[in-house]
Amino acid sequence: MSLFDDSTDHLLALTRFLTQLATANLIRETLVLALDEAMRFTGSPGGIVLFMGQEPAHIQRGIVEPAPAAQQIETWESLVRQRLTQGEWRIASAVKPNDLSFVTTTLVSAFGPTLLNAPLLAEDRVVGTINLIVQDPEIPLLTRQMLALLVRAVGATSVEIERRLLMRQGFSHLDTLHKVGQVLGGTLELHTLLNEIMRLTSEVMEAEASSLWLIDEKAQELVFEYAHGGQREALRQYRMPMDQGIAGWVATHNEPVLSNNVSQDERFNQRVDVRTGYLTHSILCVPLRIKGKAIGVLQVLNRLDDEGFTESDLNLLNILAAEAAISIENARLYRSLREERDRIVMVGEDVRRELARSLHDGPAQALAAINMRLDFIRKLLERDPQRAASEIQDLERMVSETTRDVRNLLFELRPIVLEAQGLRAAIESFVGRLWRVGKRPMFHLQLDIGDERFGPSTETTVFAVAQEAINNALRHADADNIIVHLRQEQSDLVATVRDDGLGFRVSTVESGYERRGSFGLLNMRERADMMNGSLSIHAAPGKGTEVTLRIPL
Numbered sequence: 001m002s003l004f005d006d007s008t009d010h011l012l013a014l015t016r017f018l019t020q021l022a023t024a025n026l027i028r029e030t031l032v033l034a035l036d037e038a039m040r041f042t043g044s045p046g047g048i049v050l051f052m053g054q055e056p057a058h059i060q061r062g063i064v065e066p067a068p069a070a071q072q073i074e075t076w077e078s079l080v081r082q083r084l085t086q087g088e089w090r091i092a093s094a095v096k097p098n099d100l101s102f103v104t105t106t107l108v109s110a111f112g113p114t115l116l117n118a119p120l121l122a123e124d125r126v127v128g129t130i131n132l133i134v135q136d137p138e139i140p141l142l143t144r145q146m147l148a149l150l151v152r153a154v155g156a157t158s159v160e161i162e163r164r165l166l167m168r169q170g171f172s173h174l175d176t177l178h179k180v181g182q183v184l185g186g187t188l189e190l191h192t193l194l195n196e197i198m199r200l201t202s203e204v205m206e207a208e209a210s211s212l213w214l215i216d217e218k219a220q221e222l223v224f225e226y227a228h229g230g231q232r233e234a235l236r237q238y239r240m241p242m243d244q245g246i247a248g249w250v251a252t253h254n255e256p257v258l259s260n261n262v263s264q265d266e267r268f269n270q271r272v273d274v275r276t277g278y279l280t281h282s283i284l285c286v287p288l289r290i291k292g293k294a295i296g297v298l299q300v301l302n303r304l305d306d307e308g309f310t311e312s313d314l315n316l317l318n319i320l321a322a323e324a325a326i327s328i329e330n331a332r333l334y335r336s337l338r339e340e341r342d343r344i345v346m347v348g349e350d351v352r353r354e355l356a357r358s359l360h361d362g363p364a365q366a367l368a369a370i371n372m373r374l375d376f377i378r379k380l381l382e383r384d385p386q387r388a389a390s391e392i393q394d395l396e397r398m399v400s401e402t403t404r405d406v407r408n409l410l411f412e413l414r415p416i417v418l419e420a421q422g423l424r425a426a427i428e429s430f431v432g433r434l435w436r437v438g439k440r441p442m443f444h445l446q447l448d449i450g451d452e453r454f455g456p457s458t459e460t461t462v463f464a465v466a467q468e469a470i471n472n473a474l475r476h477a478d479a480d481n482i483i484v485h486l487r488q489e490q491s492d493l494v495a496t497v498r499d500d501g502l503g504f505r506v507s508t509v510e511s512g513y514e515r516r517g518s519f520g521l522l523n524m525r526e527r528a529d530m531m532n533g534s535l536s537i538h539a540a541p542g543k544g545t546e547v548t549l550r551i552p553l
Contacts, residue, residue, distance in 0.1 A: 066108070
C-alpha cells in the first residue's frame, strides 16, 4: 500500500470517528476511543490523555516507556493541572484552522522516542492534554493536522458531554431534593425523621450504608442515632469520642471529608468496623450544621460502583445534610414545644391549685365568717341594738380586709400597674399591699432603676420572679427583714430578694418537687432561661435566703 493510500485510510477512519462524536454520551469512553484513534494514525505504541473537567479523567493505553518519557509526560500533566486549577488557560491562535503551533514534539533522548503532545481544546480554551509516544522524530504535516482536528473535536465534545451530564445531574438533584423535602416535611417525629433521612441518603448516594451521629456537647462525644444498611444493630447506644475517626474529625473541624481509600487515611477509626463486622472501603462524611455550628455528621459508606465518591456526590450530600439538619432542629423544637406545652399545663394546674388554696384559706373563710356575723348581728338588732353597732364596726373591718385580700390576689394574677407604670411602680405597689406598719417582716426597697422601662417581657419576668421570691419569704422564712434590690449592672438588669429568715437547703427542696407538687424555684429558673438570663439561689438553714436574677438587656 502506498503512503498516499495509507494517509487516505487514516483520514477516512478519523472522519468516521469525528462523526461518531456527535452521539457520544460518556466522557471516559470518548477519551478512550480518541486515544486509540490517535495512537492508530500516529503509529504510537502508547499514550495518555488527561481531561480536566468537574470530575478529572486520566487514561493510559498501550505502553508508555522508557521511564524518561513517562516522567516527561507526568511533568507536563502536572503543569497543566496547576495552570487550570489557577484559572482558565486560553490559546488565542488555536481558533485558526491552519495553526498547528500547539502541536509540539519533544525528543526524549538522542536515541529514544519522541513525545507528541497537544492540548485538548474547547475552542481556544485548554481543557486537558494528550501525549503520545512516537518512534519517528519527524512528524508528517498531515499527522499533525489530524491530531489538531482530533484534540479540537474531543475537547469540545468532552466539555459538551460534561455540560449535558451536569444538567441531567442538576435536574436529578432537584427531583431528589423535591422528594427529600416532601419526606422531611411530612413528619416532625424525630425517630421517623431519622429513619427517612438515612433511607433517602443511601438511595440517592448509591451507597451500601449510611449513618447519622449527633454531638453530645457536654460529654464531647458523637452519639450514634440511626443507620441504613450495614450492621446498624451493633451500633445501638454506641458513643465515640469526638477526637476519633473521620466522623469525629468532621464534627470537630466542621468540614467535610471525601476518602475513597480509608485504609490510607490516618483519621479512619477501625474500631467501628471491628464492632459491626462491616468493612469500610470508602467514606463521604459531611457536618450537619445549624447557623454554621455542627450539631452532628452524616456519612455514606462504600459507593455501589467502582468509581468511588466524587466532588459532585460531596455537593449533593452537603445539600442533603443541610435539609436534614433543619428537619432535625425542627423536630427538636417541636418536641421542646410539646414538652413546654405540657409543662405550661402543669404550671397552670399548679397556679389554679394555689389560687384555690388562697381563696379557700383567705376570702372564702372570711366570707363565711362575715355571713355568720351578719346572722349574729341580725339577731342582736332585736335583742341588744347597742352591742349590734359595735359588731357592725368589726364586720366593716372584716369586709375591708377581705376586699384587700381579693385585690391582692387580683394584683398577683395580673398587675395592671406593671403594664401602665412599669417595674418600679409595680414592685412598690406589690410590697405596699403586703406591708403592715409595725408588723414583721420589715420591707426595705432599693429600686435603683428610676422610671426607666425595660420592655414587657423583661419587666414581666423580673416582677414574676421577685413576686415568687417575696411570697416564698413571707410563707416560709419567718424573717424580720426582706430586702428588694433592683439595679443595672453594665448591660444587665439585676433583681435581688434577700431575707434574714430560717433559710433552707436548696438541693433538698429542688429534689422534692415531684413529691410536694410545688415548682416555685423551678418556675423562677425557667423564666430566667427564657430571657437568656440566670438565676442564683444562696440559702442555708439559719442563714436566710438570697435570690438573684440577672437578665441581659
